Amino acid sequence: xxxxxxxxxxxxxxxxxxxxxxxxxxxxxxxxxxxxxxxxxxxxxxxxxxxxxxxxxxxxxxxxxxxxxxxxxxxxxxxxxxxxxxxxxxxxxxxxxxxxxxxxxxxxxxxxxxxxxxxxxxxxxxxxxxxxxxxxxxxxxxxxxxxxxxxxxxxxxxxxxxxxxxxxxxxxxxxxxxxxxxxxxxxxxxxxxxxxxxxxxxxxxxxxxxxxxxxxxxxxxxxxxxxxxxxxxxxxxxxxxxxxxxxxxxxxxxxxxxxxxxxxxxxxxxxxxxxxxxxxxxxxxxxxxxxxxxxxxxxxxxxxxxxxxxxxxxxxxxxxxxxxxxxxxxxxxxxxxxxxxxxxxxxxxxxxxxxxxx
Numbered sequence: 001x002x003x004x005x006x007x008x009x010x011x012x013x014x015x016x017x018x019x020x021x022x023x024x025x026x027x028x029x030x031x032x033x034x035x036x037x038x039x040x041x042x043x044x045x046x047x048x049x050x051x052x053x054x055x056x057x058x059x060x061x062x063x064x065x066x067x068x069x070x071x072x073x074x075x076x077x078x079x080x081x082x083x084x085x086x087x088x089x090x091x092x093x094x095x096x097x098x099x100x101x102x103x104x105x106x107x108x109x110x111x112x113x114x115x116x117x118x119x120x121x122x123x124x125x126x127x128x129x130x131x132x133x134x135x136x137x138x139x140x141x142x143x144x145x146x147x148x149x150x151x152x153x154x155x156x157x158x159x160x161x162x163x164x165x166x167x168x169x170x171x172x173x174x175x176x177x178x179x180x181x182x183x184x185x186x187x188x189x190x191x192x193x194x195x196x197x198x199x200x201x202x203x204x205x206x207x208x209x210x211x212x213x214x215x216x217x218x219x220x221x222x223x224x225x226x227x228x229x230x231x232x233x234x235x236x237x238x239x240x241x242x243x244x245x246x247x248x249x250x251x252x253x254x255x256x257x258x259x260x261x262x263x264x265x266x267x268x269x270x271x272x273x274x275x276x277x278x279x280x281x282x283x284x285x286x287x288x289x290x291x292x293x294x295x296x297x298x299x300x301x302x303x304x305x306x307x308x309x310x311x312x313x314x315x316x317x318x319x320x321x322x323x324x325x326x327x328x329x330x331x332x333x334x335x336x337x338x339x340x341x342x343x344x345x346x347x348x349x350x351x352x353x354x355x356x357x358x
Contacts, residue, residue: 233311
C-alpha cells in the first residue's frame with residue numbers, strides 16, 4: 001500500500017473516532033452500572049448534605065424504620081386502682097427489654113376492645129426513675145375513665161435495658177414509644193391468654209414536656225395514633241430549641257442530661273439559617289400535613305421550664321395546614337399545670353372520648 005493511501009486511511013479512522021465520540025457525549029449514552037448513581041454537585045439530597053444516608057434524627061429516617069414491638073409480658077401485679085387493674089409489664093424495642101406501667105379497666109370489654117392511651121412521661125433523671133412513682137394522678141384520671149393506659153419507661157429508665165439516650169439528640173425514646181404502639185395491639189387478657197383486648201383503631205397518645213416532643217414526632221410517623229394531647233410540650237422546631245429554649249440554672253428543663261446534641265449538630269451541619277434543609281428534616285413541625293390526628297394542647301403561662309410560645313406556635317402551624325387543634329392556656333400556672341389540673345384533665349378526657357370512643 002502506498003504512503004498516500006496509508007495517510008488517507010489514518011485520516012478516515014481518526015474522523016470516525018472523533019465523530020463517534022462527539023455523538024456519544026452529546027446523547028449521554030454512557031450508562032451507570034446497576035446499583036450506582038451518578039453524583040453531581042448541583043443537586044444536594046434532602047437530608048442536609050448526606051448523599052447516601054438519612055440522618056438518624058430525621059423524620060424520614062423514623063418513617064423508614066420498623067417497629068414490630070412484641071408480646072407484652074406481665075412482670076408484676078400491683079394493687080388495683082378504683083375500677084381498674086395495674087401491672088408492671090415489659091416489651092421489646094430494638095432488642096431491649098423495656099418496662100412499662102399498664103392499667104386495664106374492670107368490667108366487660110367493649111365489642112372491639114378497649115380504647116388505649118399511650119402515656120409519654122416528661123423528663124425524670126433516669127437513675128431516679130421508678131415505674132410506679134410520679135404521674136399517679138395523671139394516669140389514674142385516664143384509667144378511671146375506661147382506658148387501657150400504657151406508660152413506657154424508655155430505655156435506660158428504671159429497670160429498662162439500654163442507655164438513656166436523651167430525646168433531642170437521639171430518636172431512641174421515640175422508637176421505644178413506636179414499639180409500644182405495636183405491642184399494645186397484641187395485648188391479651190391477663191385472665192385469658194387467648195383473647196386480644198385492645199381496639200387497634202382507637203389508640204391515642206398523651207405527653208408531658210419531653211413526652212410532648214415524643215408524642216408530636218410519633219404522630220407524624222405512625223398513622224395508628226388517632227389523637228394526641230400534650231401538656232407543656234417541648235413542641236418547638238429544632239430552631240426554637242436552639243434559640244428560644246435554654247436551660248435555667250435553678251430549674252433545668254426536661255432533657256437536661258443530653259446537652260451536647262446542640263453543638264454537635266451545629267458543628268456538623270451549621271446554623272439553621274445556613275442549612276435550613278437539614279434542620280427542617282429533623283423537626284416534626286415540618287411534617288404537620290401528615291399528622292395522624294387532631295391535637296389538644298395545654299400550657300401554663302408562668303411555665304419556667306418550657307415556654308408557652310412553643311404551644312402557641314404549634315397551634316398556629318397546625319391551623320396553617322388545616323389540621324384540627326385546640327389550645328388551652330392557664331394564667332399564672334406552672335409546668336405541671338398544678339393550679340388548673342382538674343380542668344386540664346377533664347378537657348383531656350373529653351377530647352380523647354370524642355376521638356377514641358364516639
